[in-house]
Amino acid sequence: MSFTMESGPCRAVPNNVNDDAIHEPMTFFQYSLRIGLCMAFCLLAGCLVGPKYKTPAATTEPPPDSYKETPANYKGAGGWKVARPQDAMLRGDWWKVFKDAELNSLEKQLNINDQNIKQFFQNFMEARALVGEANAQLYPALTANASFTRSRMPGAVPITSILSVLDVSWEPDLWGKVRNAVRAARYNAQLSAADLENERLSEQASLAMLLFQIRGQDSLQRLYNETIAADRKALDYTRAQYETGITDEIAVVEATNTLQNAQATSTNIGVARAQYEHAIAVLVGKVASNFSIPVKVLESSPPPIPVGVPSQLLERRPDIAAAERAMAAANAQIGMAYAAYYPALTLGAQGGYGSPTFSRLFNASDRTWSFGPSASETIFDAGLRNATVHQYVATYNAALAGYRQNVLTAFQQVEDYLAQVRLLSRQLLQQRQAEQTAEKYVKLAMDRYQTGIDPYVNVVTAQTTLLTDQQAVIVVQVQEMVASVQLIKALGGGWDRSQLPTPSQVAKTPGKAESAIQQ
Numbered sequence: 001m002s003f004t005m006e007s008g009p010c011r012a013v014p015n016n017v018n019d020d021a022i023h024e025p026m027t028f029f030q031y032s033l034r035i036g037l038c039m040a041f042c043l044l045a046g047c048l049v050g051p052k053y054k055t056p057a058a059t060t061e062p063p064p065d066s067y068k069e070t071p072a073n074y075k076g077a078g079g080w081k082v083a084r085p086q087d088a089m090l091r092g093d094w095w096k097v098f099k100d101a102e103l104n105s106l107e108k109q110l111n112i113n114d115q116n117i118k119q120f121f122q123n124f125m126e127a128r129a130l131v132g133e134a135n136a137q138l139y140p141a142l143t144a145n146a147s148f149t150r151s152r153m154p155g156a157v158p159i160t161s162i163l164s165v166l167d168v169s170w171e172p173d174l175w176g177k178v179r180n181a182v183r184a185a186r187y188n189a190q191l192s193a194a195d196l197e198n199e200r201l202s203e204q205a206s207l208a209m210l211l212f213q214i215r216g217q218d219s220l221q222r223l224y225n226e227t228i229a230a231d232r233k234a235l236d237y238t239r240a241q242y243e244t245g246i247t248d249e250i251a252v253v254e255a256t257n258t259l260q261n262a263q264a265t266s267t268n269i270g271v272a273r274a275q276y277e278h279a280i281a282v283l284v285g286k287v288a289s290n291f292s293i294p295v296k297v298l299e300s301s302p303p304p305i306p307v308g309v310p311s312q313l314l315e316r317r318p319d320i321a322a323a324e325r326a327m328a329a330a331n332a333q334i335g336m337a338y339a340a341y342y343p344a345l346t347l348g349a350q351g352g353y354g355s356p357t358f359s360r361l362f363n364a365s366d367r368t369w370s371f372g373p374s375a376s377e378t379i380f381d382a383g384l385r386n387a388t389v390h391q392y393v394a395t396y397n398a399a400l401a402g403y404r405q406n407v408l409t410a411f412q413q414v415e416d417y418l419a420q421v422r423l424l425s426r427q428l429l430q431q432r433q434a435e436q437t438a439e440k441y442v443k444l445a446m447d448r449y450q451t452g453i454d455p456y457v458n459v460v461t462a463q464t465t466l467l468t469d470q471q472a473v474i475v476v477q478v479q480e481m482v483a484s485v486q487l488i489k490a491l492g493g494g495w496d497r498s499q500l501p502t503p504s505q506v507a508k509t510p511g512k513a514e515s516a517i518q519q
């Protein structure tokens with residue numbers, strides 16, 4: 001038997017068939033073969049309606065050759081420097097640039113135990129499963145039915161009926177509705193994969209920032225421990241002078257008040273440290289009651305960070321990749337909506353055996369079969385299809401705006417943190433100079449007090465100035481380290497778009513370990 005394609009999509013009819021051949025009984029195998037050939041021709045003749053996707057321009061203007069806020073554009077500014085060459089990129093475990101063994105260990109625990117990352121991973125697994133669900137619609141549905149009944153009417157002999165039936169049903173994807181659904185599911189799975197990486201980067205950056213905050217609190221604690229010790233000595237010295245009549249009681253009161261304020265502030269430092277420590281426990285999947293971070297002061301400074309060039313940013317941020325995949329999925333949904341304008345064809349076949357006894361169940365004379373192709377077309381739907389197309393067009397346009405907004409925000413964040421790290425490094429140099437001046441101020445004030453030239457209140461003022469400057473140095477140090485982590489996060493960490501799974505990869509069936517129910 002041969003087939004030709006008639007005008008119109010997906011119509012396959014037999015050629016050179018005489019009337020006798022038409023009425024000859026066919027075996028179920030022959031019948032299934034014919035149906036299969038018809039299905040194949042319908043599939044080959046299928047169309048794909050809807051707009052073809054092409055990634056739109058991310059911005060209305062080309063990106064510059066370099067970032068505006070990079071220190072290379074501020075000659076003689078001093079402080080922090082970016083890595084060379086300018087086109088270098090962070091890869092893999094980005095936190096290792098800080099060369100901190102404790103940070104490396106905590107990040108490793110986070111990547112294994114963080115529950116938020118696990119949640120996003122399961123969302124990705126769900127998205128992959130949806131690809132399989134959509135892809136299954138491309139193939140026929142095959143069902144088997146068997147029944148046994150025995151009945152008796154009054155005055156009649158019992159009747160036994162045994163029926164075994166195999167049903168085949170298939171709706172060929174003539175206009176690409178299912179294929180577009182598969183595309184949309186694959187793009188959404190890629191979007192979910194990008195969301196997973198974005199969440200992973202956010203959690204990793206949060207951990208690094210919290211650890212540097214703890215180090216900053218430990219530095220403050222050491223500063224106040226030293227201050228309290230110095231204040232105690234000053235109080236003892238002042239009390240001794242009061243007892244010998246050299247100074248008056250007000251100096252003792254001032255020295256006592258200075259010590260008490262330092263002690264109160266020292267106690268408060270522990271509040272923030274405890275909260276930061278508990279937050280890290282959650283990130284690494286530990287119960288806060290069983291977790292602790294050893295005391296260690298902040299001694300590091302931001303390492304040179306390879307910022308690359310602005311044109312690379314679009315390939316390095318997982319949130320931008322997710323926004324672009326959202327557009328692709330929305331575009332495929334437009335094709336699905338357009339397919340509703342065209343008729344649908346359903347091919348159905350049924351074959352089996354029916355018999356009053358088991359012994360005759362598979363006799364050739366008891367075979368039954370039927371074939372019933374059907375077509376349907378919506379004549380009037382009160383504008384439903386048109387509204388659906390408009391809905392998905394609006395969804396795509398919104399996704400496009402979201403994509404471009406993400407890109408603009410990404411450039412803003414990189415420039416923000418470049419400026420922040422650059423200026424904070426400069427501020428830190430200036431703050432240390434102020435600290436050195438304040439130390440000299442305290443020495444001079446103490447000398448004048450000990451020689452009886454000035455009252456003790458001048459010493460208190462000088463000590464307060466020094467303590468304020470010392471605190472400011474530590475605060476700026478922490479801010480600089482946190483800003484460097486935020487800069488790395490804004491650059492995409494060690495991720496780039498080549499790590500995003502391809503459409504074919506997300507379509508693969510997950511393994512047993514990935515799909516197992518977790519306890």
